[in-house]
Amino acid sequence: MDTALTRLAGVRHPVVQTGMGWVAGPRLVAATAEAGGLGILASATMTYDQLAAAITETRGRTHAPFGVNLRADATDAGDRIELIIRERVRVASFALAPKPDMIRRLKDAGVLVIPSVGAPRHAEKVAAWGADAVIVQGGEAGGHTGSVATTLxxxxxxxxxxxxxxxxxxxxxxxxxxxxxxYGAAGIAMGTRFLLTKESTVPDAVKQAYLDRGLTDTVVTTRVDGRPHRVLRTEVVNQLERAGPARGLLRAVRNAARFRTLTGLSWPAMLSEGLAMRRGNDLSWAQVIMAANTPMLLRSGLVDGRTDAGILASGQAVGLLTDLPTCAELITGIVDQAAEILTRLGGLPQ
Incomplete structure (x- = not known):
């Protein structure tokens, strides 16, 4: 199916697997790429060395194009950009708007820049700075999300x-x-649907917990890290909602210490990232400290399988999912169904 996205990225199908932290690793990304979609590695939960190893492993599994998702406010963002350039990764995606000089550096080296945006003004800004495309995420999506539906x-x-x-x-x-x-889009991006595939490394019991949910079983909470976060409604989330501010901050400080130990980051490096996050997102110090909750709570659920202690990010689409296809089955089925619909309605877009 030929669209502006397939021509731009050099992929066969206009389907993107998003860079989900702790989920989008080499196995899932390579399987997506081999099936003709655009797979994106999630680097926010990786150290620099882990990202380098993940790129090498992904390239060992597929010769097709793939991407890497970056945190623009990470203290080593410049080093990661140089790694992407050196390894000739096809796409750099960003959850937060990258700085103009980041976009320029990547584009000068031939890397496509595709930020995610949640408002028209954000799209206009990164487009003016030279972004090659944007992913626009409506409020139905899992993880950090906005309040406006995709259809608007x-x-x-x-x-x-x-x-x-x-x-x-x-x-x-x-x-x-x-x-x-x-509508005029060049393709679609999916997270929860790819989380629930055979190549996803999420534990089977956790996948089943997702499949058991209905359309009303997600909730948007600010108690994970201070920003709206769509997750599965669980007892952990209920406890976070009931906890007072002091208890929530104490939990965040403890999780910050755990994340520092896991990643090897020094306290000064974490403070520097906190300062960058505070400036870039207009957050209070309490919200910055709360942000330390996110990586460890997600890891507990998505890696350790602790549905009783972790957070499970999820889009509302989870209520319509009932199976665990391979990435090839998923992408082929989506493209075939879309082609049949468009043909029935009057022809494929040119």
Missing amino acids: LLPAVLDAVDIPVIAAGGFFDGRGLAAALA
Whole structure:
């Protein structure tokens, strides 16, 4: 299926697997790439050395293009950008807007820059700075999310910029791809749907916990890290919602210490990242400290399988998912269904 996204990234199908922390590793990314989609490694939960090893492993599993998701406010963001350039990774994606000089450095080296945005003004800003495309994420999406539904946010962003726009939030099958293309998008991006595939390294028991959920079983909470976060509704989330501010900050400090030990970051490095996060996102110090909750709570659920102690980020689409296909089965099924729908409605887009 030929779209602006497939031509830009050199992939066969306009389907993107998002860079989910603790989930989007070499096995999942390579399987997505081999199936013709664009897989994106999640580097925010990796050290620099782990990212370098993950890129090498992914390249050993596939010769197809793939991407790496970066934190623009990470203290070693410059080093990671140089690694991506040196390893000739095809795409650099960002959850937060990268600085103009980051975009320029990547583009000068031939790397595509595709930030995620949650508002038309954000899309206009990164487009003006030279971004090659944007992923626009509606409120149905899992993880950090906004309040505007994809069906409204997508056309607003399409009207605001003239670069390819990839739709995210609420997509899980070929009907969604057909609808996104009809809006004018260049493709779709999915997280929860790829989390629930055979190549996903999430423990089987956790996958089943996702499959058991319905359309109303996610909740948007600010008690994980101070920002709106869509997750599965669990007893852990209920406890966070009931906990007072002091208890929440104490938990965050403890998790910051655990994350420092896990990643090898020094306290000065973590403080530097906190300062960058505070400036870049207009957060209070309490919110910055709370942000330390996110990596460890997600790791407990998605890596350790502790559904009783971890947070499980999830899009609302989880309520419509009932199976665990391979990435090849998933992408082929989505593209075939979308092509059949578009053909029935009057022809594939040119």
